Amino acid sequence: MQTINERPSPDTKPRVDSLVDVLPFNDRIPRHDGEVAFDHAWEIRAFAMTVALHERLGFPWEEFQAELIGAIERWEAAQSDLAQWSYYERWLAALEELARGKGWVTGDELDSRTREILDQPSTKDHHHAVRDPVAIVPAGRDA
Amino acid sequence: MTSTHEKIQPVEGLAKHSDEELAARAKAMESILVEKGIIGSDAIDYMSSVYENEVGPQLGAQVVAKAWTDPEFKQRLLADATEACKELGFSGMQGEEMTALENTDDVHHLVVCTLCSCYPWPVLGLPPNWYKYPAYRARAVRDPRGVMKEFGLDLPDSVEVRVWDSSAELRYFVLPQRPAGTDGWTEEQLAALVTRDAMIGVGDVRHPEG
Numbered sequence: 001m002q003t004i005n006e007r008p009s010p011d012t013k014p015r016v017d018s019l020v021d022v023l024p025f026n027d028r029i030p031r032h033d034g035e036v037a038f039d040h041a042w043e044i045r046a047f048a049m050t051v052a053l054h055e056r057l058g059f060p061w062e063e064f065q066a067e068l069i070g071a072i073e074r075w076e077a078a079q080s081d082l083a084q085w086s087y088y089e090r091w092l093a094a095l096e097e098l099a100r101g102k103g104w105v106t107g108d109e110l111d112s113r114t115r116e117i118l119d120q121p122s123t124k125d126h127h128h129a130v131r132d133p134v135a136i137v138p139a140g141r142d143a
Numbered sequence: 144m145t146s147t148h149e150k151i152q153p154v155e156g157l158a159k160h161s162d163e164e165l166a167a168r169a170k171a172m173e174s175i176l177v178e179k180g181i182i183g184s185d186a187i188d189y190m191s192s193v194y195e196n197e198v199g200p201q202l203g204a205q206v207v208a209k210a211w212t213d214p215e216f217k218q219r220l221l222a223d224a225t226e227a228c229k230e231l232g233f234s235g236m237q238g239e240e241m242t243a244l245e246n247t248d249d250v251h252h253l254v255v256c257t258l259c260s261c262y263p264w265p266v267l268g269l270p271p272n273w274y275k276y277p278a279y280r281a282r283a284v285r286d287p288r289g290v291m292k293e294f295g296l297d298l299p300d301s302v303e304v305r306v307w308d309s310s311a312e313l314r315y316f317v318l319p320q321r322p323a324g325t326d327g328w329t330e331e332q333l334a335a336l337v338t339r340d341a342m343i344g345v346g347d348v349r350h351p352e353g
Contacts, residue, residue: 008193016193037197041269042166048191049173049182056186092169105175113171118164129240129313134257135284135306139249 016051019061024069028087043088050095059102067094067101188272195269196339202231203266203316204337208330210243211321220318221245228266241266244307245318246344251302252317253291253344255283256309263314267339274343283345294345317344324351 020029020036030037038044054061071094075085099105176182206228210217220227224243241263244252256262260275273279282290287304291297298304307315319341325333340346 008189012189013193016190032197035197036194038194038269040162040166041264042162042169044191044194044269045173045187046169047194048187048189049169049176052186052190053176053182055190056182089165092165092172095172096168099172099176104179104181105172109175110168110171113175114164114167117167117170117174128310130308130310131313133305134255134308135287135304137287137304137306139301139303 019051019054022061023065025072025087028085030087038088040088043091046088046092046095050091050098064094064098067098070094071097191269192272195271197268202228203263203268203339203342204334205231205330206243206266207318207337207342208334210318211325211333212330217245217318224316239311240313242313242315243318244305244315244344246320248320249301249303251298251304251344252315253283253287253304253306254309254315254317255280255306257281257284258310261309261311261314263309263316266316267342271339291345294340296345296347316342318342319348322348322350 017036020026023029030039036047038047050064053059054064068091071090072085074093075090079085096105096107096110100107173184173187177184177187206220209231210220216227216230219230220243224241225239227243228241244254246252256274257280260270262270262274264270279290284306287306288298291304309315319337321333322336325336336349336351338346338348341348
């Protein structure tokens with residue numbers, strides 16, 4: 001039986017923390033009570049994807065670091081207001097560069113899949129309100 | 144949603160990417176990598192669980208603590224959770240309704256999305272990975288008491304369990320019972336006792352020590 005509430009092993013978080021610690025513009029990483037935090041679900045998926053790729057495929061973390069620095073520099077070169085950039089938007093740009101460089105995806109594949117996803121209403125499968133309980137286990141059934 | 148759009152910055156001098164577009168790009172990347180077998184979605188889920196409690200607005204604990212200390216707010220919350228949550232200063236998701244389900248000595252509520260992962264994001268932040276797993280979606284309906292036991296919640300047999308299906312139009316969250324031994328506590332102290340799992344209904348709130 002699949003364990004539902006599996007938690008990461010205790011050594012995982014320090015390991016991930018140490019990957020975050022060496023990233024550029026560290027003071028710009030959004031945090032909540034000192035912990036790495038995210039405003040949107042896609043941000044944590046982009047983050048988790050990158051760390052998982054690093055751990056599973058074994059490419060050096062420095063390669064992502066370098067892509068992130070490059071992505072931030074490209075943004076700075078194109079913009080006048082240098083203070084206004086979003087860390088995870090740059091993160092995603094860096095991940096895309098890395099994935100293209102590694103030959104995991106092409107730009108065209110990404111563009112067309114993105115369009116497909118945008119064209120699909122996110123709630124198409126489950127729209128209507130369900131106003132009654134879907135199951136009731138009465139009290140004292142086995143008592 | 145305008146407030147989140149304003150935060151998004153242009154990519155390489157191109158047109159502004161909205162949050163929706165960024166979400167779609169991240170999803171596109173993930174689906175292609177998984178399809179090609181470069182990485183498994185379980186590996187991504189695992190890494191996202193490291194910080195999953197740090198995502199999103201997470202106003203739920205505040206909402207619950209206020210309901211515990213302010214009976215009039217509680218009434219408004221149970222009557223119309225969407226409106227009551229706005230009082231605490233978030234605009235919520237447009238066109239989507241939320242309902243708070245009050246646990247009592249006799250009835251315990253459990254929330255699931257049987258088809259996908261509909262979830263009251265403005266109140267609870269990011270859904271935990273298990274919320275979208277088929278194992279949870281099916282078993283929460285078939286064997287809710289068994290699921291709760293796995294999360295360490297062993298309800299007395301005298302309690303009726305009701306399972307509610309969140310959808311895109313109507314999302315549920317649970318108003319747990321205030322734990323004993325917290326008389327005179329401030330809202331802030333109480334909010335620290337409220338767990339995400341308690342607001343989904345799979346877990347209990349924290350209890351004061353001693």
